[in-house]
Amino acid sequence: MPTLVEIAHEHGNTDERELAHLGALVSEWGMLADFCFADMLLYLPTKDNQWMVAAQVRAATGQTLYETDMVGLTADSAELAMIAQAFTTQKVVTGEIRVVSQIETVSLMAIPVRCDERVVAVLTRAWSRRSGRKPGQLERTYLTIFDDFTKMISTGLFPFEGRVADATVAPRVGDGVIVLDADARVRYASPNAVSAMHRVGVNTNAVGQSLAELGVAQTAARNAFERREPVVEEFEQTAEVTLLTRTIPTLKRLGRGVVVTGGVVLLRDVSELRRRDRLLLTKDATIREIHHRVKNNLQTISSLLRLQARRLKSEEAISAIAESVRRIRTIALVHETLSHEAGEDISFVEIVRPLLRLVEEGLQSTDRPVKFNVQGDGGRLPATIATPLSVVILELLQNAVDHGFPEGSAGGSVLVTLSHDDKSLEIRVTDNGRGLRSDFDIKAATGLGLSIVRTLVTTELAGTIQMRPALVDDSVGELKIATDGAGTVVELKIPFTGE
Ligand SMILES: Nc1ncnc2c1ncn2[C@@H]1O[C@H](COP(=O)(O)OP(=O)(O)OP(=O)(O)O)[C@@H](O)[C@H]1O
Ligand SMILES: [Mg+2]
Numbered sequence: 165m166p167t168l169v170e171i172a173h174e175h176g177n178t179d180e181r182e183l184a185h186l187g188a189l190v191s192e193w194g195m196l197a198d199f200c201f202a203d204m205l206l207y208l209p210t211k212d213n214q215w216m217v218a219a220q221v222r223a224a225t226g227q228t229l230y231e232t233d234m235v236g237l238t239a240d241s242a243e244l245a246m247i248a249q250a251f252t253t254q255k256v257v258t259g260e261i262r263v264v265s266q267i268e269t270v271s272l273m274a275i276p277v278r279c280d281e282r283v284v285a286v287l288t289r290a291w292s293r294r295s296g297r298k299p300g301q302l303e304r305t306y307l308t309i310f311d312d313f314t315k316m317i318s319t320g321l322f323p324f325e326g327r328v329a330d331a332t333v334a335p336r337v338g339d340g341v342i343v344l345d346a347d348a349r350v351r352y353a354s355p356n357a358v359s360a361m362h363r364v365g366v367n368t369n370a371v372g373q374s375l376a377e378l379g380v381a382q383t384a385a386r387n388a389f390e391r392r393e394p395v396v397e398e399f400e401q402t403a404e405v406t407l408l409t410r411t412i413p414t415l416k417r418l419g420r421g422v423v424v425t426g427g428v429v430l431l432r433d434v435s436e437l438r439r440r441d442r443l444l445l446t447k448d449a450t451i452r453e454i455h456h457r458v459k460n461n462l463q464t465i466s467s468l469l470r471l472q473a474r475r476l477k478s479e480e481a482i483s484a485i486a487e488s489v490r491r492i493r494t495i496a497l498v499h500e501t502l503s504h505e506a507g508e509d510i511s512f513v514e515i516v517r518p519l520l521r522l523v524e525e526g527l528q529s530t531d532r533p534v535k536f537n538v539q540g541d542g543g544r545l546p547a548t549i550a551t552p553l554s555v556v557i558l559e560l561l562q563n564a565v566d567h568g569f570p571e572g573s574a575g576g577s578v579l580v581t582l583s584h585d586d587k588s589l590e591i592r593v594t595d596n597g598r599g600l601r602s603d604f605d606i607k608a609a610t611g612l613g614l615s616i617v618r619t620l621v622t623t624e625l626a627g628t629i630q631m632r633p634a635l636v637d638d639s640v641g642e643l644k645i646a647t648d649g650a651g652t653v654v655e656l657k658i659p660f661t662g663e
Contacts, residue, residue, distance in 0.1 A: 175210040185279040188323035198337035200310040201226030202291035215239040250274035278320040312414040335432035342429040364401040455503035462496035512542030532575035542582035552620040559613040560593040568597020596651040627658035
């Protein structure tokens with residue numbers, strides 16, 4: 165479906181400013197359709213003297229007359245006469261037309277849309293007596309408001325410049341309407357508005373009172389009337405009730421100036437929404453706090469182990485404990501990262517980076533420097549996957565340092581590459597070290613490091629591991645593989661199970 169902008173560019177001769185005016189009108193006109201209980205179409209004049217529907221809106225308060233999408237169609241002769249008349253006279257024109265889907269004739273109102281000194285488009289409102297609502301006080305009041313807006317549109321006072329409502333939360337007509345007179349006194353309050361006011365303790369009949377007397381949204385109304393533009397404000401009316409209001413002044417040209425003739429306050433009770441926001445906030449904060457504590461506890465454990473190691477004599481025992489300390493620190497790192505993140509998932513590279521730093525600082529010896537790098541993106545992972553994976557990566561990095569660059573070698577580089585799609589995560593650890601021994605078989609490897617890797621990857625995460633000699637083709641960036649087999653690649657593939 166073509167957009168307003170596309171149609172205007174292809175068929176019309178509106179300039180950017182006028183187009184912005186029409187865009188603002190269309191972003192606001194749900195309210196207009198709701199106030200007049202009818203369908204509205206925006207017609208643009210085309211280069212070949214036709215009128216084309218550039219946008220369409222249906223009322224949430226009434227029945228539609230146009231079953232099909234009208235955008236891109238041109239006006240037929242009956243509509244054309246009225247649209248052309250509204251365009252040339254710059255006045256609102258009303259009449260009767262026939263619409264294909266309707267048996268009876270339909271009432272049509274053509275409203276010239278004025279931007280500065282020029283009429284740039286024509287807005288139509290179509291309604292049928294048969295499908296219309298039974299007139300009551302609400303209906304009569306809304307139609308007079310619509311009438312005010314109609315005059316504003318045809319005199320270039322509506323839409324307001326640069327004021328676009330945030331459509332996701334902005335209150336709609338159906339949420340509640342308070343109509344104000346020129347002195348900001350309540351002329352009418354819709355049933356939903358009355359209910360909202362009841363919830364904040366206003367039990368008197370609001371009509372005739374000012375918002376200040378009622379204690380509802382008075383500052384918003386004052387600002388809107390003074391600035392002559394819509395004002396959105398949220399009020400924590402009581403501890404339980406939060407009202408979101410949008411106050412729109414109605415304006416009239418008088419001589420060379422503009423006066424405020426009244427206004428409408430659209431109000432929505434957003435208490436439930438805000439309560440959920442707050443709950444989410446506290447839930448997030450609690451989760452972060454828990455991770456913070458887990459990290460602290462892990463640090464305490466690793467300090468205790470280190471103390472214990474100092475009393476030991478056996479080299480083997482000392483190095484075993486040192487390794488445990490390193491593994492615990494790795495897990496602590498994950499919780500540290502989680503304690504900064506909002507939500508329960510973490511961006512995996514945010515863990516891999518500090519992990520590399522940890523290895524860079526702690527694991528290697530200065531006589532054979534190894535450079536560590538990470539590339540790609542692992543996406544966001546829940547802690548249940550990120551924690552074992554960081555332990556796995558630590559083991560692989562340690563192996564690269566221990567076995568790839570043993571004593572006497574010149575050092576080199578290690579690259580961790582991450583990639584993911586919605587089904588799985590791939591991690592590749594490549595080093596350009598000495599390479600695997602010719603008789604190496606991962607299934608037969610009995611060291612603790614690869615056992616940990618195997619258990620976590622295949623058993624816990626249902627993934628696969630591959631270890632192979634690095635090939636010249638594996639060279640990436642700083643990591644150069646000079647001859648085939650001079651280096652090791654470990655590839656892990658972890659499926660995401662849709663838990
Ligand atoms: N990047 C690598 N380059 C060369 N050989 C490797 C590499 N990674 C692993 N190996 C080989 O796999 C063997 C098993 O590794 P594993 O991590 O299981 O035990 P380890 O490193 O010897 O001891 P631990 O990790 O328990 O301290 C190593 O002894 C080494 O021969
Ligand atoms: Mg190892």
